[in-house]
Amino acid sequence: MQQELPLQQPRPQPLVEATTTSPATNQAVAELVNVCKVYGTGDTEVRALNGLTLKVNRGDYLAVMGTSGSGKSTAMNIIGCLDRPSSGSYKLNGTAIEHLNDDELTDLRNKELGFVFQQFHLLPQLSAIDNVMLPMVYAGVPVEERRERAKAALERVGLGSRLENKPNQLSGGQQQRVAVARAIINNPALLVADEPTGALDSRTTKEVLDLFEALHQGGMTVVIVTHEDDVAARAQKVVQFRDGAIATEASSPSQGRP
Numbered sequence: 001m002q003q004e005l006p007l008q009q010p011r012p013q014p015l016v017e018a019t020t021t022s023p024a025t026n027q028a029v030a031e032l033v034n035v036c037k038v039y040g041t042g043d044t045e046v047r048a049l050n051g052l053t054l055k056v057n058r059g060d061y062l063a064v065m066g067t068s069g070s071g072k073s074t075a076m077n078i079i080g081c082l083d084r085p086s087s088g089s090y091k092l093n094g095t096a097i098e099h100l101n102d103d104e105l106t107d108l109r110n111k112e113l114g115f116v117f118q119q120f121h122l123l124p125q126l127s128a129i130d131n132v133m134l135p136m137v138y139a140g141v142p143v144e145e146r147r148e149r150a151k152a153a154l155e156r157v158g159l160g161s162r163l164e165n166k167p168n169q170l171s172g173g174q175q176q177r178v179a180v181a182r183a184i185i186n187n188p189a190l191l192v193a194d195e196p197t198g199a200l201d202s203r204t205t206k207e208v209l210d211l212f213e214a215l216h217q218g219g220m221t222v223v224i225v226t227h228e229d230d231v232a233a234r235a236q237k238v239v240q241f242r243d244g245a246i247a248t249e250a251s252s253p254s255q256g257r258p
């Protein structure tokens, strides 16, 4: 019989360490209750969210669908602490954001949140590794550790040979994988992706979705906005937005089948 593995033995690495050691509980990572968001006033008033109640539990992989203008991005911006509700409450990983000032909200966002955008939003003058290192600068991680962690994250998303490439030297799918590595580098409680495959072809869409799936299997909680049924089908659960609230909620058809 083989000797027991020493504790230091590297084990197969999930893309992200699971954030809890206990089995998945119904603990809410994001909880919106009766959230309204109103832009403008009077004649120009737009009610982008109209009583949205949504709970994302630890370990969920949720897809958000709905027609253009139904409030998906507004909701993601609130979940992602880029914006605040006009009324209603939002709790991120147990913290009610209405009691936080703007600096505290930014700190909470850096600590708990990873955000992926349709257009990647990488800094064009920085290499892949420098882009991924950036959130750790704000988190106060020492420079050597930053480099090591960013390199490991890029290796895990399959870009170990592209560390020094600038965004314009990478394909769309590769840029989005750099953006995902950046989003998860501080091991956030929640990964939010607003139409992350909207600018990608079907092959690179698959690369990015495989990555989300691996992250989810490693314990990450994921919310993805999409127009595409086949993208939503890879999530566990789908909600449909209509007029700034949830119209329907269902398990993803592909997950529900035996």
Ligand code: ADP
Binding pocket: 039, 040, 046, 047, 048, 066, 067, 068, 069, 070, 071, 072, 073, 074, 075
């Ligand atoms: P979706 O992402 O589902 O397409 P959005 O959340 O972007 O929808 O938009 C919801 C509604 O809010 C739309 O009518 C949009 O025009 C409006 N809206 C979004 N952002 C703003 C803003 N900053 N100022 C004014 N209206 C906005």
Ligand code: MG
Binding pocket: 072, 073, 074
């Ligand atoms: Mg949108």
